Amino acid sequence: xxxxxxxxxxxxxxxxxxxxxxxxxxxxxxxxxxxxxxxxxxxxxxxxxxxxxxxxxxxxxxxxxxxxxxxxxxxxxxxxxxxxxxxxxxxxxxxxxxxxxxxxxxxxxxxxxxxxxxxxxxxxxxxxxxxxxxxxxxxxxxxxxxxxxxxxxxxxxxxxxxxxxxxxxxxxxxxxxxxxxxxxxxxxxxxxxxxxxxxxxxxxxxxxxxxxxxxxxxxxxxxxxxxxxxxxxxxxxxxxxxxxxxxxxxxxxxxxxxxxxxxxxxxxxxxxxxxxxxxxxxxxxxxxxxxxxxxxxxxxxxxxxxxxxxxxxxxxxxxxxxxxxxxxxxxxxxxxxxxxxxxxx
Amino acid sequence: xxxxxxxxxxxxxxxxxxxxxxxxxxxxxxxxxxxxxxxxxxxxxxxxxxxxxxxxxxxxxxxxxxxxxxxxxxxxxxxxxxxxxxxxxxxxxxxxxxxxxxxxxxxxxxxxxxxxxxxxxxxxxxxxxxxxxxxxxxxxxxxxxxxxxxxxxxxxxxxxxxxxxxxxxxxxxxxxxxxxxxxxxxxxxxxxxxxxxxxxxxxxxxxxxxxxxxxxxxxxxxxxxxxxxxxxxxxxxxxxxxxxxxxxxxxxxxxxxxxxxxxx
Amino acid sequence: xxxxxxxxxxxxxxxxxxxxxxxxxxxxxxxxxxxxxxxxxxxxxxxxxxxxxxxxxxxxxxxxxxxxxxxxxxxxxxxxxxxxxxxxxxxxxxxxxxxxxxxxxxxxxxxxxxxxxxxxxxxxxxxxxxxxxxxxxxxxxxxxxxxxxxxxxxxxxxxxxxxxxxxxxxxxxxxxxxxxxxxxxxxxxxxxxxxxxxxxxxxxxxxxxxxxxxxxxxxxxxxxxxxxxxxxxxxxxxxxxxxxxxxxxxxxxxxxxxxxxxxxxxx
Numbered sequence: 001x002x003x004x005x006x007x008x009x010x011x012x013x014x015x016x017x018x019x020x021x022x023x024x025x026x027x028x029x030x031x032x033x034x035x036x037x038x039x040x041x042x043x044x045x046x047x048x049x050x051x052x053x054x055x056x057x058x059x060x061x062x063x064x065x066x067x068x069x070x071x072x073x074x075x076x077x078x079x080x081x082x083x084x085x086x087x088x089x090x091x092x093x094x095x096x097x098x099x100x101x102x103x104x105x106x107x108x109x110x111x112x113x114x115x116x117x118x119x120x121x122x123x124x125x126x127x128x129x130x131x132x133x134x135x136x137x138x139x140x141x142x143x144x145x146x147x148x149x150x151x152x153x154x155x156x157x158x159x160x161x162x163x164x165x166x167x168x169x170x171x172x173x174x175x176x177x178x179x180x181x182x183x184x185x186x187x188x189x190x191x192x193x194x195x196x197x198x199x200x201x202x203x204x205x206x207x208x209x210x211x212x213x214x215x216x217x218x219x220x221x222x223x224x225x226x227x228x229x230x231x232x233x234x235x236x237x238x239x240x241x242x243x244x245x246x247x248x249x250x251x252x253x254x255x256x257x258x259x260x261x262x263x264x265x266x267x268x269x270x271x272x273x274x275x276x277x278x279x280x281x282x283x284x285x286x287x288x289x290x291x292x293x294x295x296x297x298x299x300x301x302x303x304x305x306x307x308x309x310x311x312x313x314x315x316x317x318x319x320x321x322x323x324x325x326x327x328x329x330x331x332x333x334x335x336x337x338x339x340x341x342x343x344x345x
Numbered sequence: 346x347x348x349x350x351x352x353x354x355x356x357x358x359x360x361x362x363x364x365x366x367x368x369x370x371x372x373x374x375x376x377x378x379x380x381x382x383x384x385x386x387x388x389x390x391x392x393x394x395x396x397x398x399x400x401x402x403x404x405x406x407x408x409x410x411x412x413x414x415x416x417x418x419x420x421x422x423x424x425x426x427x428x429x430x431x432x433x434x435x436x437x438x439x440x441x442x443x444x445x446x447x448x449x450x451x452x453x454x455x456x457x458x459x460x461x462x463x464x465x466x467x468x469x470x471x472x473x474x475x476x477x478x479x480x481x482x483x484x485x486x487x488x489x490x491x492x493x494x495x496x497x498x499x500x501x502x503x504x505x506x507x508x509x510x511x512x513x514x515x516x517x518x519x520x521x522x523x524x525x526x527x528x529x530x531x532x533x534x535x536x537x538x539x540x541x542x543x544x545x546x547x548x549x550x551x552x553x554x555x556x557x558x559x560x561x562x563x564x565x566x567x568x569x570x571x572x573x574x575x576x577x578x579x580x581x582x583x584x585x586x587x588x589x590x591x592x593x594x595x596x597x598x599x600x601x602x603x604x605x606x607x608x609x
Numbered sequence: 610x611x612x613x614x615x616x617x618x619x620x621x622x623x624x625x626x627x628x629x630x631x632x633x634x635x636x637x638x639x640x641x642x643x644x645x646x647x648x649x650x651x652x653x654x655x656x657x658x659x660x661x662x663x664x665x666x667x668x669x670x671x672x673x674x675x676x677x678x679x680x681x682x683x684x685x686x687x688x689x690x691x692x693x694x695x696x697x698x699x700x701x702x703x704x705x706x707x708x709x710x711x712x713x714x715x716x717x718x719x720x721x722x723x724x725x726x727x728x729x730x731x732x733x734x735x736x737x738x739x740x741x742x743x744x745x746x747x748x749x750x751x752x753x754x755x756x757x758x759x760x761x762x763x764x765x766x767x768x769x770x771x772x773x774x775x776x777x778x779x780x781x782x783x784x785x786x787x788x789x790x791x792x793x794x795x796x797x798x799x800x801x802x803x804x805x806x807x808x809x810x811x812x813x814x815x816x817x818x819x820x821x822x823x824x825x826x827x828x829x830x831x832x833x834x835x836x837x838x839x840x841x842x843x844x845x846x847x848x849x850x851x852x853x854x855x856x857x858x859x860x861x862x863x864x865x866x867x868x869x870x871x872x873x874x875x876x
Contacts, residue, residue: 052770072773085771089789099775102785146775156774414623417616419870427859430868435851436627440810442829443844447630449832450637450841457633487630490623499869519612548717550811555832565719572723572815585723592716 003028003186004049004154009058011044018044020210031180031187033197036207037233042190046158049188051075063153077154078147082162084139086131092142093127099149117145137168155187161196173199194234206230228343231272238278238313242271242342250342252335253308255288259337270343275316277339280304280325286332292325306331396563400546403485404539411493412535416527418494419501437491445555448484449475452556481557485549493542500534537599544592564588631848638841656842666839669827673807676823680745681802685753685795687746692757693787714751721748722815729816741817745806752805753798756867760794797858797867804851
């Protein structure tokens with residue numbers, strides 16, 4: 001059984017529970033993104049995997065070996081910190097070779113491996129530069145190269161791209177993914193940026209308030225959120241109160257949603273529908289009606305805010321499908337049943 | 346390893362206080378109160394009063410002179426500041442002996458300021474400016490001034506420059522702004538510094554002796570005198586204990602002020 | 610701008626006050642005859658030579674230098690593990706140690722000197738030269754402790770964690786990461802302790818004054834028993850040495866930061 005397995009991991013700081021009974025199984029070679037708002041416990045969880053924090057309860061097993069009590073420097077993994085933590089007193093080559101140097105590897109071996117890694121992260125020849133003289137993106141790559149110096153079986157990254165500007169971040173996301181695929185190394189990235197998770201991950205672990213809310217491939221998490229928290233965190237969504245009428249149909253804002261039935265035994269729930277799935281028509285062409293309160297034309301997309309008898313809903317459309325509406329218009333709202341997800345809130 | 350390194354200094358401190366309680370040291374390891382009883386004599390009371398007054402005066406003078414100076418220092422270019430800081434540190438490192446020697450020379454009749462003034466034609470003939478209260482005061486201020494400046498430096502160096510700028514935009518002249526904004530803002534720091542300099546000045550053991558007459562001798566001078574020349578260790582130790590208590594309580598006061606400032 | 614002139618004048622006045630005695634002493638030190646005269650009559654650098662040629666002055670000089678070098682080293686040796694410990698364990702009871710480390714400096718030197726005198730006398734070791742080394746080291750331990758605390762505070766903790774993730778145990782981390790980063794603070798702490806030990810009188814006197822003469826002790830004795838311009842030249846030498854050492858610290862390190870200001874980049 002290879003890969004990483006977490007069993008019932010809990011972490012308490014005094015009376016505050018940062019991580020609450022988390023179980024996770026990561027197959028060898030998977031790229032996992034732990035996603036969640038700040039304070040949800042994802043960084044704490046990562047640090048426990050790294051051995052920088054001790055779990056209050058539970059076990060951590062890597063490749064069949066229980067490493068829960070093993071100190072950090074004896075675990076075999078590479079880590080990239082949010083601040084990158086490049087050693088200021090060593091140059092680039094010194095930083096990358098550090099893990100080799102403290103294990104007593106020969107100078108020639110160090111130099112060869114440094115060159116190999118610099119080529120891998122596309123920074124050939126920059127060995128004798130000081131970390132302070134590099135750009136943000138270059139420092140990022142040095143940190144990655146250093147973490148991979150000993151070809152570890154686990155690669156951990158704590159919000160690695162948060163210090164980069166938007167454009168660079170997008171480019172690095174792609175590069176990081178390609179690097180991981182090339183090396184086939186089990187990778188866990190902690191991030192609060194869901195675009196990042198969607199771009200890089202094989203598996204997304206959505207966390208909230210110390211617990212795992214959903215573990216699934218990115219598009220699954222988007223299309224079929226497990227609960228209101230996940231639905232709201234991933235992308236933007238409309239969360240609407242929905243009731244069952246006597247016939248078991250779903251009622252939103254007083255009107256039935258065509259072809260949508262409530263799950264058996266559920267009378268009240270919350271429903272999620274993505275703004276891009278909400279269609280606006282003329283008031284006579286739909287069962288649900290509302291009035292436009294605000295229109296935001298962003299050029300590439302148009303956001304229309306509609307009020308349906310007290311409930312707000314947002315519809316997003318591209319200019320080609322531009323609904324010819326302005327503030328104050330009455331509209332009909334179409335909620336296709338296949339895009340509605342009734343959630344256990 | 347750490348414990349070993351700490352038993353030593355700690356042990357010395359503990360041992361020292363132990364001895365003083367016992368009035369031991371060189372002579373009869375007896376437990377007598379007679380040494381402490383001497384505190385109640387008018388002579389000792391006079392010395393104590395004088396020491397406190399002198400230290401207080403030195404502290405006030407130093408802070409009054411040093412505060413504006415440190416303020417100006419902290420506004421200078423970093424390069425110039427460094428030159429000043431090196432100079433201040435160099436003066437600070439001088440021992441009391443050397444300072445005593447330098448000022449006794451400066452105040453003497455044959456080799457002092459008055460000689461310079463005579464040479465410049467401003468005075469008729471050279472005069473010895475010591476021994477005297479003024480001499481003692483000047484010497485002690487000289488000794489304590491660099492210390493005062495370095496104690497004030499962190500607070501003034503970190504002072505938010507926009508405070509002054511705001512005052513200026515509201516119509517205050519630089520001098521006004523200094524008095525109305527900087528001084529009140531650092532009120533606690535000033536008070537704490539006065540106390541620290543007070544404790545520092547209490548420790549002058551040589552300057553009052555070299556630059557002043559016997560009536561100017563302070564507690565520290567007496568301690569040194571008793572311990573070395575009169576070979577009366579127990580009495581010296583008793584006085585030292587007293588001085589420590591006074592110093593510690595003042596230091597504690599400083600910390601309290603610091604805590605109040607931090608909480609504010 | 611009267612403001613600017615006033616400011617300049619004030620700074621100049623203080624400068625004069627601080628430098629005045631030193632100028633006088635310097636003047637005395639070059640006097641031709643063996644009397645203390647100011648302004649000096651005649652010019653002679655022989656008194657500076659005396660420091661190195663006269664056996665008792667030279668002996669005192671050597672004693673002072675050796676004492677300072679050893680005491681400063683010991684002070685640093687005590688301060689380093691303490692500062693490292695305080696940095697690692699941010700525990701409330703650790704503050705006690707911090708206070709203890711600063712204590713020697715807060716009290717008037719006379720007290721500390723007397724304390725050491727009592728201690729060594731009772732231990733029966735009074736007068737041994739090495740007692741001065743230990744006494745000075747403990748008296749001055751505050752200085753490297755303060756500079757090292759500053760140094761440790763400047764070390765990013767994530768660097769230590771990163772090193773651990775790469776396989777470095779505690780000792781390796783200390784050796785390869787911490788020491789290189791705090792080295793400048795180590796050196797400046799040593800420099801401060803060295804200079805102050807060189808100039809220090811009362812503790813040295815009370816511990817070994819009867820058996821060994823350091824330069825400050827010799828000057829004091831000369832003050833009481835016989836003036837010679839050599840005293841003045843020693844003083845000038847000391848000040849010059851102090852200025853050089855502190856100048857070097859300033860050159861290679863960030864002096865304002867060591868004394869409490871923000872570092873140049875922070876502000």
